Structure formats: C-alpha cells, structure tokens
Amino acid sequence: DGGITQSPKYLFRKEGQNVTLSCEQNLNHDAMYWYRQDPGQGLRLIYYSQIVNDFQKGDIAEGYSVSREKKESFPLTVTSAQKNPTAFYLCASSRGGHNQPQHFGDGTRLSIL
Amino acid sequence: GQQVMQIPQYQHVQEGEDFTTYCNSSTTLSNIQWYKQRPGGHPVFLIQLVKSGEVKKQKRLTFQFGEAKKNSSLHITATQTTDVGTYFCLSGANNLFFGTGTRLTVIP
Numbered sequence: 361d362g363g364i365t366q367s368p369k370y371l372f373r374k375e376g377q378n379v380t381l382s383c384e385q386n387l388n389h390d391a392m393y394w395y396r397q398d399p400g401q402g403l404r405l406i407y408y409s410q411i412v413n414d415f416q417k418g419d420i421a422e423g424y425s426v427s428r429e430k431k432e433s434f435p436l437t438v439t440s441a442q443k444n445p446t447a448f449y450l451c452a453s454s455r456g457g458h459n460q461p462q463h464f465g466d467g468t469r470l471s472i473l
Numbered sequence: 474g475q476q477v478m479q480i481p482q483y484q485h486v487q488e489g490e491d492f493t494t495y496c497n498s499s500t501t502l503s504n505i506q507w508y509k510q511r512p513g514g515h516p517v518f519l520i521q522l523v524k525s526g527e528v529k530k531q532k533r534l535t536f537q538f539g540e541a542k543k544n545s546s547l548h549i550t551a552t553q554t555t556d557v558g559t560y561f562c563l564s565g566a567n568n569l570f571f572g573t574g575t576r577l578t579v580i581p
Contacts, residue, residue, distance in 0.1 A: 402561060402573040403516075418569075450515060458565025459504050459523075464515040 363387065366451050366465035372473050373438065373445060381436045381468045383451035389463070390456035392434035396420060397448040397467075406449075409434055410456060438470065446471050477502075477562060479572035487580050492549040494575035496562035503566040505538055505545040510574075511558040519547075552579045 364385045373379045383392065394406040405418030409428040423442025428434055434453075438445045449468045454460040478497045486492050496505065504523040508516040520529055522538035522545060529536045535548040549556055557579050562572035 400576075403571050405569055405571075408569075452516075458567070458569050460565075461506055461518040461521055462508075462516075462563070463518065466515050 364451060364453055364463055364465035366449075366468050368468060369466065371468055371470045373470060374473050376440045378437055378439050379470065381438065381449055381451075381470070383434045383436065383465060384432055385434075385453045385463075385465075386432060387453055387463060388431070389453035390431070391454045391458075391460070392428065393452040393454075393462065394418075394424070394426065394434070394436045395450040395452065397450060399448075403450065406436065477564065477570045477572045479562060479575055481575055482573065483576050483578070485578045485580060486552050488554060489551050492552050492556070492577055493546055494560050494577075495544065495546045496572045497544045498564070498570065499543070501542050502545075502564040502570065503542075504564055506563045506565075507536055507545075507547050507560065508563060509558050509560050514558075516561070549577075552577070554579050554581055 367382045391410045393408045395403040396406055397403055404420050406420055406424050407415055407418055407426045409415035412428055412431050415426050415428050423439055425437045451465045452462040454462045480495050506521045507519040510516040520536050525542050526540045527538040533550045537546045559574045559576045561574035564570040
C-alpha cells in the first residue's frame, strides 16, 4: 500500500531536549511538508521541500529543523529553542508544486513532560 | 502560507439539514483544494477546483469556485453523522494559502 508513515504516534519531550519526528513516503512524491496544528486551530506550515537536498522555511520555522537527504524521507527535529512544542504535527507529500493535492500522514502528538 | 478567511468557524446542524462553508480571499487564487479532517484524524483530500466558476459534485457534496477566483464554497446536502469533522480549503501556487477551517457537528 502506498502512503505516508509518521512515527512515533505519541512523543514526550523533556525540557531542553531535541526530538526528531519521522516521516516516510512511498508515493514517489517530490514535495514534502511539515505542519503544526494546535487544538481547534488550522494548519500552520513549518517547512517544505520540493526536491531532494533542498527545503524552504514556512511561517513558523523558528525552533525547528529538517533535512531531505532522500526523496522518501523528511524528518523534522523539534529543538530546545522551540519553547511551546506541544502540538499535533502532520507530514504531507504531493507530486510537486503547491498546486498539487497533498496526502497526509496520521500525525505525531508531541507533549512536554 | 498565508490565511484565507473561512466561515463559519463552527456549525452545529441537525442530521438531515444542509451545511455550507465558505473560503474568501482578497487575492485571486490559482486553484482551491478542499480537505476533510475527522476528529483526531488527519486531513483527507476531497477535491480540487481550478477554473473560474467551476462546480463539482461528489454525492451529497457540491464544490464551487467563484467567477473571480477569490472565493469558494463547499455545500453538503442532508448531512449525516459521518459528515462530522473539520473542513478546510487550501490554495497553492507560489505560496500556500490555508483556510482556518469549519468544524461541523451533526446532531443525530
């Protein structure tokens, strides 16, 4: 089955700790995205990548970092500089370009201990 | 991504009633995509509109793109409990524009 896999489903972070959220897709999509969703709120774009080895900041990139070393993978690191990391994180992919429909993973819920 | 105004923010309907959500932009949009997110779930793509005045239907759902390509609507006829969730629009070209979402509750 083709799709996007995010792991883990739930993640707990201690103060001052960096954590990495995994996102893998086997759809052969060029573009990948990371979003943050707070309770009752809409999506906010953190980072996106349209090709391997290239990525762009979204609206709320501060405190986050990404890499795109492989087409299939787009991991997101939530650094200790992100002071309010508790949120639902969604990864998505599309064939390429912002005008293409996006396929979303099941998300990772990050909480602070 | 910038924001597209989406109204209403919340809508409670009795099962069988109709429901409509609207996305409005101050700038011309190249396309509009609609997604549905069930409570606790992830967004699922519903449809994309690209032409001025375009209307598309999916069973009880009707999607419209305005003539000026600055607004769009999603209309559900005779809602069912399976329709509950948040519906949001997304438009992308050089930048991504997101609707803030409308949360639909259907009362049985």
